[in-house]
Every structure is written in structure tokens, then in C-alpha cells.
Amino acid sequence: MCGIAGFFNASFDFMESRQLYEKVLEDMKNSIVHRGPDSDGIRLFKHCGIAHTRLAIIDLLGGIQPMSRKLDGYSYHIVYNGEIYNTDRLRKKLKNAGWSFVSGSDTEVILLSFLQYGPGFVNKLDGIFAFAIYDERHKTIYLYRDSFGIKPLFYTVKDNTVIFASEPKGLFKYPGTEAVLDRDGINEVFGMGPARIPGSGIFKGVYEVKPGCYLSCSQYGIKNNCYWHLKSKPHEDSYEKTVEKTGFLVEDAIKRQMVSDVPICTFLSGGVDSSLVSAICAAELKKKGEQLVTYSFDFTGNDQYFKSNSFQPSQDRPYVEQMVEFLGSEHHFLECSYETQADLLYASVDAHDLPCMADVDSSLVHFCQEVSLNHKVVLTGECADEVFGGYPWFHKEEFLKSHTFPWTPDLSPRKSLMKSEVLYALKMDEFVDKAYADAVSETIIMPREDETESSRRQTGYLNIRFFMQTLLNRMDRTSMHSGLEARVPFADRKLVEYVFNVPWDMKAHDGVVKNLLRQSARGKLPDEILFRRKSPYPKSYNPYYEKLLTERLEKVLKEGESPLFKIIDIRKLEKFMKSVKDYGAPWYGQLMAGPQMLAYLIQIDYWMKKFKIKIEL
Numbered sequence: 001m002c003g004i005a006g007f008f009n010a011s012f013d014f015m016e017s018r019q020l021y022e023k024v025l026e027d028m029k030n031s032i033v034h035r036g037p038d039s040d041g042i043r044l045f046k047h048c049g050i051a052h053t054r055l056a057i058i059d060l061l062g063g064i065q066p067m068s069r070k071l072d073g074y075s076y077h078i079v080y081n082g083e084i085y086n087t088d089r090l091r092k093k094l095k096n097a098g099w100s101f102v103s104g105s106d107t108e109v110i111l112l113s114f115l116q117y118g119p120g121f122v123n124k125l126d127g128i129f130a131f132a133i134y135d136e137r138h139k140t141i142y143l144y145r146d147s148f149g150i151k152p153l154f155y156t157v158k159d160n161t162v163i164f165a166s167e168p169k170g171l172f173k174y175p176g177t178e179a180v181l182d183r184d185g186i187n188e189v190f191g192m193g194p195a196r197i198p199g200s201g202i203f204k205g206v207y208e209v210k211p212g213c214y215l216s217c218s219q220y221g222i223k224n225n226c227y228w229h230l231k232s233k234p235h236e237d238s239y240e241k242t243v244e245k246t247g248f249l250v251e252d253a254i255k256r257q258m259v260s261d262v263p264i265c266t267f268l269s270g271g272v273d274s275s276l277v278s279a280i281c282a283a284e285l286k287k288k289g290e291q292l293v294t295y296s297f298d299f300t301g302n303d304q305y306f307k308s309n310s311f312q313p314s315q316d317r318p319y320v321e322q323m324v325e326f327l328g329s330e331h332h333f334l335e336c337s338y339e340t341q342a343d344l345l346y347a348s349v350d351a352h353d354l355p356c357m358a359d360v361d362s363s364l365v366h367f368c369q370e371v372s373l374n375h376k377v378v379l380t381g382e383c384a385d386e387v388f389g390g391y392p393w394f395h396k397e398e399f400l401k402s403h404t405f406p407w408t409p410d411l412s413p414r415k416s417l418m419k420s421e422v423l424y425a426l427k428m429d430e431f432v433d434k435a436y437a438d439a440v441s442e443t444i445i446m447p448r449e450d451e452t453e454s455s456r457r458q459t460g461y462l463n464i465r466f467f468m469q470t471l472l473n474r475m476d477r478t479s480m481h482s483g484l485e486a487r488v489p490f491a492d493r494k495l496v497e498y499v500f501n502v503p504w505d506m507k508a509h510d511g512v513v514k515n516l517l518r519q520s521a522r523g524k525l526p527d528e529i530l531f532r533r534k535s536p537y538p539k540s541y542n543p544y545y546e547k548l549l550t551e552r553l554e555k556v557l558k559e560g561e562s563p564l565f566k567i568i569d570i571r572k573l574e575k576f577m578k579s580v581k582d583y584g585a586p587w588y589g590q591l592m593a594g595p596q597m598l599a600y601l602i603q604i605d606y607w608m609k610k611f612k613i614k615i616e617l
Helices: 014-031 086-098 107-118 119-124 183-192 239-256 272-287 317-327 338-343 343-352 358-372 384-390 420-426 428-440 451-478 493-500 516-519 545-557 569-580 594-610
Strands: 002-008 039-044 050-056 067-071 074-084 129-137 140-143 152-157 163-167 213-218 221-226 264-267 293-299 331-335 378-379 485-487
Touching: 002 014, 002 129, 014 039, 014 050, 014 451, 039 129, 050 074, 074 107, 107 119, 107 129, 107 569, 119 213, 129 213, 140 163, 183 420, 221 239, 221 343, 239 272, 264 272, 264 485, 264 569, 272 317, 272 378, 272 384, 272 516, 293 317, 293 358, 317 331, 331 338, 331 358, 338 343, 338 358, 343 358, 343 451, 343 594, 358 451, 358 594, 384 451, 384 493, 384 516, 420 428, 428 451, 451 485, 451 493, 545 569, 545 594, 569 594
Parallel strands: 264 293, 264 378, 293 331, 378 485
Antiparallel strands: 002 050, 002 163, 039 050, 067 074, 074 129, 129 140, 140 213, 152 163, 213 221
């Protein structure tokens, strides 16, 4: 896994100011060096510059980038971030077509596939990726992103120059770019955050290549090409066949994503998702005489302060211990103190370049730092709930009839702290309603579905395109901040395409949430794990954590110069800080409740100051 960056302008000669633009490339590369500390490189051409920083996972010596190949006397160049799981199959086809290889890397396979099949070759790739290919012959650069946006790729345009990078911080190293937050950006941060509209980079004029799309940039402009999208289809398999096929697709996805020239590990929470991933990995490694290494996470003092609620019914440790014994894994129990959780709120913003999931992100930054000390590759159980319908908003009537994003059913907690005149200017409800309507309009409803089933299909689509994207962003940034590659087999394209169209009475057979996944995993896990009620990623319940957050916000208030106060009403904030916080009623998802609002505001304050953000209302 790596970081990429660069710029392109078909009408400008960067070589005329070579020293300047090589320095720009170095600065862009260095801003994302945490994504790939093993090696790096830059190349400057007449109309383009590209930079790469590498985390070596496959072909440690032969995969150095930027990588170039010639065809008919013209050069083609690539910088790539990702992992391709069908590399061997593609390499064999390319060899049969007459191509020769000088490395064992998937980077070379991608570049030669582009030369063999043309820009639309991307549909042949099975993996997670974001990459740029520069075609010198036609003065065109292509920017590609995987089907679900597992790997990030941001871009902006300045004076007809397309600037791109794995993370927004890389864009702002280009001369003349600046961080501006306009009404749309404010609405996303305060009305939808930490979620984002697909394609949005929050900053004014900053965008992401959309999942399942690639950009072709030339002297004729920028064209967006959608190569894949989630389709609604009739499901024709019987229940028994559906269980069987689901089991095969899940196991196949996990096995394919184990490919690595360095040792892998897994995150293990004791829930069905991470336990299934770990069980299949452990069985495969055992065939080679190897032992799986697993990691679990919790918070110091949670055994004393934990409060059970409808969203977080139980603690993980007893289930983790049962799974460790079942797997025979080498296990590491990792803990995060509330002080560390608060301290790393700033590092999690550094990782995202945006406000994010508050302490849910900051704690994961800590855990990934610890795991990265011994491993470069980890497989996780992320995304199973979005794909198989594990959240309450898939089955509770009040969510299905909410006609808004179900993980943010009420904007009141967000709006209650904002200045009245700002709210009037933003028209936040209208903004969120439009974002919801635009997203729902992309969902194709099947003729035989009743109103409830249509709502579930729409909810499933929204989860994959919005909520899952937020979690994928979180997993990529928090892991890559420490040079750790996180893989998410439940976001496998073949698996998602199939399960998306399975009707709810099969997904939740006999009224059991995620029963399709549970039944497909029969015999692979103990029943206590297989049918454990969902319990999300852990969070701290230590009351001193809330106190510490309040103290840090009070410090911001005393300084009195925060750009945050152009948006937030200080008197409303002071009242909120003195109130008793609700730990069980989230304003986003299942984890972000009262204390997380304090943490989110701390992150926004730090973010605005770090990027010297200009506010346009």
C-alpha cells in the first residue's frame, strides 16, 4: 500500500521551471510519506509530474515506482496505491498476448493491462486501488479508483492544472492552492459529517474520484467515466443455494485477500464478522504450518465503567478469549487510555485532513500504530453490517420510514450549537434532503418489491455508498497513517453484487439479523460466536474522558480566536458543555453520542487552524 500524488497540464511545460516543480513533487510526496515509508520516487515530464511513496507488500525489490514502459516508441508511466488479487491470472493472459515482465509486481501488471486493453481495462481488476497512468503519446493522464473507494484519490484544478493526491494535504503543497470552506462544505461537516457526499472533498474545489470511476484528463478537459455501479437484479436462487453461494463468496474473498509477501494478521473483536475472517485465515495458514496473529482492542477501565445499551450490549473480551482458544492464534490484547484517546484526536485529523469519527478514529489510530510495529498487512471484518444488513435501520420501522439518512435521523443535536444567522444562511435541512434524494434516485427499485422492501433496498444502497464509505475512509486513514495496510474482504465486489440483491427474508431468515452470513458460516465458528448479538467497535465509558474533553474545549473558549466560533454559538456551547451527556443516543451511527460531539468540535477547531481555512458564507 502506498501514496501517490502529481499534477498535469497538457498546455504547460513544467520542464521550463524544472527545479521549482521537482521541489513541488518532493513536497507533495513528503506530505504523504507515512503511507509508504519503504521507498519513494518522483518523475517530472513536460506536461506532467508524478510522485510515489511505497509500502512494500508484493515483490519488495521489483515494484519500485514510478514505473514506466514503452509501446511503439512512446512512454507510459504509473504511480499506484493498492493491491490486486487476480494478478497471477492477468499476468498469464498478458504473457499469452506476447508481453514480457521484468518484475513480479502487480504495478507492472496494471500498466501492461492498460497498454493491452486500453483505459477500460480497469473492469478486469479485482482489488483495492487508486492509481494514475500518464500517456505521453496522447498527452493524457488517467486517474482510477476501485469500486467501493477503499483507496482514496483526491484532486483539484488550478489554472487548468489537474492536481491529485492520496490525501488532501498533498494538494495544498501545489503553489496557489488554498483551503476554503464554503456553504456546501460547512453543511457537509456540520449537517452530514463525518459522512461525505460521494465525490466531495469538503474543501471548496476539492473532489474525490468517485468509487467505480476513472477520470481522463487531456487538452480537451476532464471526463468522468463510470466503469462499475451497483445494480438491482432479481434474485432467483433458493434459500439453500443462497446460503451455499454466500459461504463460498465470503471464503473466496478472504482467501484471495491473504496474498502477501510479508506476514498477515487479523483484527479480532469476538463478533461474527472478524471471527469468521480470522477463522478462515487461521485455517489457511495452518496448512502451511504457520500460526495466525490476532489483535483485539479495548479501553483502559472499561471493565469498571462500561454501560450496556441497545447499541453496545456487551463487552468483547470474553468472546475474544473463546475465539483465541478456538483458533489457536497468537493473540495480543491492546488497550487505549482515555488520555491517549483524547491526545490522538489531533493525529486522526492529520490522518484524514478532515474532521472524522472523533474518538472512534483517534483510538483506532493508536491501535494501528501498535499493530504496525510488527505487521504491514491486516485483514478486518469491516463492512459486513453494511452488506448483510446488521444495523437497526435495516429492520426497525421508524428508520425505514424516516426518509433521510438513517444514521443521522435528526439534525437537531447538530443544529442546536450553531449560530442562528449561520443556520439561516446554510439552509441545512434543504441541503441534506437534496443529498438524500439524489442518492435514493440512483437506486433502481424492482417491480415486485413492496414499500418496505423498496425502503430496505434504498437503505442498503445508502449504506454501501455513504455509511460504508465513511468506515472505509476511517480504516484506510488510521491504518495508513502508520504504514499499515488494512484489507476488507466483506467489501469484495462479487460478494457485494450478490448479497445486495438477496431479499430481506433470506438475509434475516427466521427474524435473525445477518442470519444469511451466520448460516453460511456454520461449522466454521462456535455457535456462541456465530449467533452473538452485534456489538460495535468499543468506546471509552470513563467519565474522566468527558471531563478532559470539556477542559480542552474550555481552553479553546478562553483563547477566543477559533474560526470555529464563526459557526458555533459560544453561549450554546457553554450550556452544552455543562449538561449531562447521553452515552446511548447517537447523533451519527451507533457510536457518536454526547461526548463524541465534544470531541468532534475539538477536531473541527484543530482542522480549521491547521489548514488556515477561509470561511465563505
